[in-house]
Amino acid sequence: MFRDVTFGQYYPVDSFVHRMDARAKLILAVLYLVGIFFINSFVGFAWLTIFLLTAIFVSKVPLKSVIKSIKGILVLLIFTAILNVFFTQEGNLLLSWWIFKIYDEGLKFAAKMMLRLTYLVMGTSLLTLTTTAVDLTHAIESLLKPLSYIKFPVHELALIMSLTLSFIPSLIEETDRIIRAQKARGADFDTGGIGQRVKAFVPILIPLLVSSFRRAEELAFAMNSRCYEGSTKRTQFRVQKFSWRDVVGVLFQLVFFVAIFVVFAMQDSWAHVSWLYF
Amino acid sequence: MSIVVKDLNYVYNPKSPFETRALHNVNLTIEDGEFVAIVGHTGSGKSTFVQHLNALIRVQSGSLVVNGINLHDKKCDLKKVRSLVGMVFQYPENQLFADTVAQDVEFGPKNMGMSQEEIDVCVKNAVELVGLDWETVKNKSPFELSGGEKRRVALAGVLAMQPKVLVLDEPTAGLDPVGKHEILTLVKKLNEEQGVTVIMVSHDMNEVYENARRIIVMKDGAVVYDTTPEDLFALEDEIVKMNLEVPYMAQFCNYLRKHHVKLPKGVRTVDEVLKAVNALKGGSNV
Amino acid sequence: MDIIKLVNATYNYKVFNDDGTQSFAVGVDDVTLDVVQGEFLTLVGHNGSGKSTLAKLLNGLFVPQKGSVSVLGMDTANEKNLFEIRKNVGMVFQNPDNQMVASIIEEDVAFGVENVGIPHPELGERVRWALESVGMEQFAKKTPHKLSGGQKQRIAIAGALAIKPQVLVLDESTAMLDPQGRKEVLSVAKKLNEDFGMTVVLITHFMEEVLQSDRVVVMQRGKIIATGTPSEIFSERQLLENAGLKVPRTIELAQKLKESGWQVEENTADAKALGEMICQLL
Incomplete structure (x- = not known):
């Protein structure tokens, strides 16, 4: 049943992170992503782990839900790991078999790459788990606002995003309905070759297109009837405000950044402590 | 069965x-x-x-x-079950997809693996059964038809599979x-x-x-x-x-019965109720 | 006072035939009609009778090809008037899923108010007032897609209402709803008409919905074929049937009983009241 699944992966609880301003969260997430690429040592990853676990703990989102988000990139993870293990030819040779040669640098590099990707995905999904798609849309509109001075259609862009979001649930339902209706007429989407399977989707795509056009037309009528004339005279219902939570959030991340940079700057002087640097 | x-x-x-x-x-x-x-x-x-x-x-x-x-x-056998039990969803006209009425109606029979001769007969029968003129509509696009006609074409698409049960x-x-x-x-x-x-x-x-x-x-x-x-x-x-x-005619009959007026069983449409009430005339002072 | 005036308004649809030629399909054909301030006007007709096309003429979504439509003296053919016209004529459509612009209810209701440029705090007050008027205030922060059809239409009404129009047009807004949802929408419309004196134009093919209106207009093939009070319209049973409509079952029974010589009030819509009349005659 599609309709029971809420769109996006928002996890509905009330927490410190949930209550933060979406704009603050969005900025923090971007900084976090940048930060990840400065991390080059396992000490750095240890810091990152502490930061991420704290953030997850404060957000009241179960760790399981955050870890689940890695599932989607599992194939990518394994693929990059294999590539790195077999194609890095630096450091000490650990194993040699047929044409495969495994070096210790390769193992390290692969491990770091996997960690980086994992933390990247976990961090961004923490953002989407604690922020609704609607809030994110508003945050993007607000953050991009300066661009409207150079005639970039920020408002229109945000409206398109918002309309898309509000239409996704009914579009999913509609697709589900059409699939069931065609199945009831004996349509088979699961067997046959590629060509046959693609052909089998025509009876779904055409009705979906037809209904989307009708939807678009009715939506245009509805928007016109409600005096929509572009962004010129519009006011805004939603008021976004930064609060003390956002300040705390920023401070918290600042501490984390300082730590990363310290580790980054000092990695050479720690290099002799092999268990730290590997 | x-x-x-x-x-x-x-x-x-x-x-x-x-x-x-x-x-x-x-x-x-x-x-x-x-x-x-x-x-x-x-x-x-x-x-x-x-x-x-x-x-x-x-x-x-x-x-x-x-x-x-x-x-x-x-x-x-899913195919057998689905041809046995035809299902018409709400607003079935939203599932129409083919270029012509004939092609749309034959979608089901084709999936069921009927022979072309069988399909031709079933499709024509189904379209006529829903009250549309075969020669007029067969080559028309289903999207050109009126709302009521579209619904009947969609219904024909299910009936063409000759179901024994219609949901x-x-x-x-x-x-x-x-x-x-x-x-x-x-x-x-x-x-x-x-x-x-x-x-x-x-x-x-x-x-x-x-x-x-x-x-x-x-x-x-x-x-x-x-x-x-x-x-x-x-x-x-x-x-x-x-x-x-509660249906209007049931409300009406329930009221009369509650007030000890004897009505025959199974009067449900306006005309049936009218007939039953008129039959009371004989025994009353009207 | 007339709020909306249609004078010989005609609107046809272009049809592109298979052989490349063009022809016209009748939408609204030479219609003259006044919508009076404060009235509850119901427009009935079979599917394809032109009633929905007529609705779209009322706020300039369509502009008549012949004749004219004016709202509060403003001609809909003049594009400069459209903003003012739409501020005064709110419209709710058939499919509740196709009119939502935001995925949070209060933001959807706010859309129109934002468009006419109302600043805070009035903006927030209007949204709250509109949601209260349709009895949906407890859903303000929720998403609409889990609501019933009737509730979604009440949200759509709130969205139109928040702009504070003088006329509310319900363009087949009950057609896709179950009986419960239809009742909800109708009672909201009736309330707006009675409590706020809002002019309501209801477009429908459910004849039961005609009962509560002040005036009924019957359409067939793009033309108005009858105008009158609900009871005047219902007494034209044959005319309605020819136009693809049917009087409600109870009224049909009352009329037929009267024709058979029972001294009952024709146009009785309440089945129990009719039963009572018969009981008294027995």
């Missing part, structure tokens, strides 16, 4: 936070040639139930046998009175003249009252009433309590 349902249960998204029980110990038998209406509120489980009948939803627990085919069996979900939704009448007349004809078993889901109690011979009321996934229209709507207070409408 019939539909036999025993202890049917169904849970959506089992073992997850979204777990919802949709069917709760449903037991019933529908014989060949019946005209059954299923009523109940959104979320009462009626839609989940009817989708079991052609295996769009597979049996989780309990048993369901349609014309001798056990639908609990994972390997049962209709709100077949008259969105139609005007004349369009409604046409569809209901057609469904009645299929039931009476061709012996097709009809299972109709509807919100319109007047429609149900006048057409069905048996009404199944569902609430919270369970069957709460399974009886004739007359007996069901005689329970006016219970029906109102369930937030369902």
Whole structure:
């Protein structure tokens, strides 16, 4: 049943992170992503782990839900790991078999790459788990606002995003309905070759297109009837405000950044402590 | 040959936070040639139930046998089940897709693997059965037709598979009175003249009252009433309590009966009620 | 006072035939009609009778090809008037899913108010007032897609209402709803008409919905074929049937009983009241 699944992966609880301003969260997430690429040592990853676990703990989102988000990139993870293990030819040779040669640098590099990707995905999904798609849309509109001075259609862009979001649930339902209706007429989407399977989707795509056009037309009528004339005279219902939570959030991340940079700057002087640097 | 349902249960998204029980110990038998209406509120489980009948939803627990085919069996012949039990969804015109009416109607029969000669006969018969002129519409695009005609083409698309059981979900939704009448007349004809078993889901109690011979009321996934229209709507207070409408003619007859006026059984349409009331004239002082 | 005036308004649809030629399909054909301030006007007709096309002429979504439509003296053919016209004529459509612009209810209701440029705090007050007027205030922060059809239409009405129009047009807004949802929408419309004196134009093919209106207009093939009070219209049973409509069952029974010589009030819509009349005559 599609309709029971809420769109996006928002996890509905009330927490410190949930209550933060979406704009603050969005900025923090971007900084976090940048930060990840400065991390080059396992000490750095240890810091990152502490930061991420704290953030997850404060957000009241179960760790399981955050870890689940890695599932989607599992194939990518394994693929990059294999590539790195077999194609890095630096450091000490650990194993040699047929044409495969495994070096210790390769193992390290692969491990770091996997960690980086994992933390990247976990961090961004923490953002989407604690922020609704609607809030994110508003945050993007607000953050991009300066661009409207150079005639970039920020408002229109945000409206398109918002309309898309509000239409996704009914579009999913509609697709589900059409699939069931065609199945009831004996349509088979699961067997046959590629060509046959693609052909089998025509009876779904055409009705979906037809209904989307009708939807678009009715939506245009509805928007016109409600005096929509572009962004010129519009006011805004939603008021976004930064609060003390956002300040705390920023401070918290600042501490984390300082730590990363310290580790980054000092990695050479720690290099002799092999268990730290590997 | 019939539909036999025993202890049917169904849970959506089992073992997850979204777990919802949709069917709760449903037991019933529908014989060949019946005209059954299923009523109940959104979320009462009626839609989940009817989708079991052609295996769009597979049996989780309990048993369901349609014309001798056990639908609990994972390997049962789906194509056979789906040609046996035709299903017309709400607003079926939204599933039309082909370039011409003929191509759209033959979609089902083609999927069923009929021979081309068989298909040609079935398609033509089905289009004529729903009251459209074959020569006029066969090469027309279904999207050029009027709303009522589109709905009939969609219906023909199901009838062309020659189902023995026809499940209709709100077949008259969105139609005007004349369009409604046409569809209901057609469904009645299929039931009476061709012996097709009809299972109709509807919100319109007047429609149900006048057409069905048996009404199944569902609430919270369970069957709460399974009886004739007359007996069901005689329970006016219970029906109102369930937030369902009492048909106008039932309200009228219930009032008279409560005031000791003797009316014959089975008067449901306006004209039947009129006749029954006029028959009272003889014995009164009017 | 007339709020909306249609004078010989005609609107046809272009049809592109298979052989490349063009022809016209009748939408609205030479219609003259006044919508009076404060009235509850119901427009009935079979599917394709032009009633929905007529609705779209009322706020300039369509502009008549012949004749004219004016709202509060402003011609809909003049594009400069459209903003003012739409501020005064709110419209709700058939499919509740196709009119939502935001995925949070209060933001959807706010859309129109934002468009006419109302600043805070009035903006927030209007949204709250509109939601209260349709009895949906407890859903302000929720998403609409889990609501019933009737509730979604009440949200759509709130969205139109928040702009504070003088006229509310319900363009087949009950057609896709179940009986419960239809009742909800109708009672909201009736309340707006009675409590706020809002002019309501209801477009429908459910004849039961005609009962509560002040005036009924019957359309067939793009033309107005009858105008009158509900009881005047219902007494034209044959005319309605020819136009693809049907009088409600109870009224039909009352009329037929009267024709058979029973002294009952024709146009009785309440089945129990009719039963009572018969009981008294027996």
